[in-house]
Amino acid sequence: MKKIIILILCIFQVSPILAQKTYEIKGRFTSIKAATITLAYKDQQGVEDSVHTTDGSFSFSGTVSRPVKGMLMVKTLQPGAYPGFSLEYVELYVEPGKTSVNGPAPATATINGGEAQADFNLLNQQLKPAKVKMDQLLAKYNKATAERDSLALHAIMDQATVINNERSKLEEDFISAHPASYVSWDLLKQHSTIIDPVTFEPLFSKMAKQFRESEEGREMAEQLALSRKTAVGQQAMDFEQMDVNGKKVTLSSLKGRYVLLDFWASWCGPCRAENPNVLKAYNKFKDKHLEILAVSLDQNKANWLSAIEKDAMPWIHVSDLKGWKNEVAAQYGIRSIPQNLLIGPDGRIIAKNLRGSALEKKLSEILE
Structure with missing residues (x-):
């Protein structure tokens, strides 16, 4: 069974049609018996191709315009156990020509193919x-x-x-x-x-x-x-965004203080895991001219406010509730979170992406 999933690209324009070349991927996982094996990759569109096996063997063929990174996933049913199946995978390159995948299981398989592999x-x-x-x-x-x-x-x-x-x-x-x-x-x-x-x-x-x-x-x-x-040494770009009460906040209004500009979201696990470190640093240096201005990439205001309360973050919070289209995030080129910038009293960026103990260490160098 083959199903082709068209991925709608919101950012990029549709790529011109490129010459398609044939690939063939064959192999066997010797420790696998009855299972569903799926090949997934994205070329000019997303593709998933699945086969059912009773002895761990499989074969896939198709066309690609260039070598693309893909994944072989093995789903084995486990009745009576939660969640009812196991899932193993291995990454590989789907490229024109023949590729062999052999071994006891995905994680230990030997993969031989073309130049990209x-x-x-x-x-x-x-x-x-x-x-x-x-x-x-x-x-x-x-x-x-x-x-x-x-x-x-x-x-x-x-x-x-x-x-x-x-x-x-x-x-x-x-x-x-x-x-x-x-x-x-x-x-x-x-x-x-x-x-x-x-x-x-x-x-x-x-x-x-x-x-x-x-x-x-x-x-x-x-x-x-x-x-x-936004490199270290550059002047931080000013912006304006609404706080939790709908009041306008500008970065320039905090000039004269050290400002940690922190990009995060309530749904971001790594961000939430980092918040206790940020809170610890804030409590230690808030009386030494440190302020934190947190820009949230949330879309749901209730979730945003709940996370602020739950993580006990008493500093300034702003958001336009546009998610990844947050205007300040776009202005600063933010494409993944968490990220932060430490800005000096003169408005210049003095450090970026300080995580864990690195944040407190840097602030100690500056403020103690």
């Missing part, structure tokens, strides 16, 4: 040590969460930041070494959600012309240009 295999090999560290840390996180050990959780979050930074550096090195790879381009798109022009611009400039001059590349160039306006 070879690049992806190399990347995963280079990232494996960081993944092992993060998996070990996740086990500690789950234990600390079950035991409600807040001190351990704070330490774990700091360790996670270090590992994520290590991973990002490995990914940047891979992009730099493989500027003509579709894998590198997909990585760069991931990194474009939060752009630091100092590290991002050299990578973007080094990418092959076919990527830089594509529709995605032109949009990325626009995001890069906007990121330069």
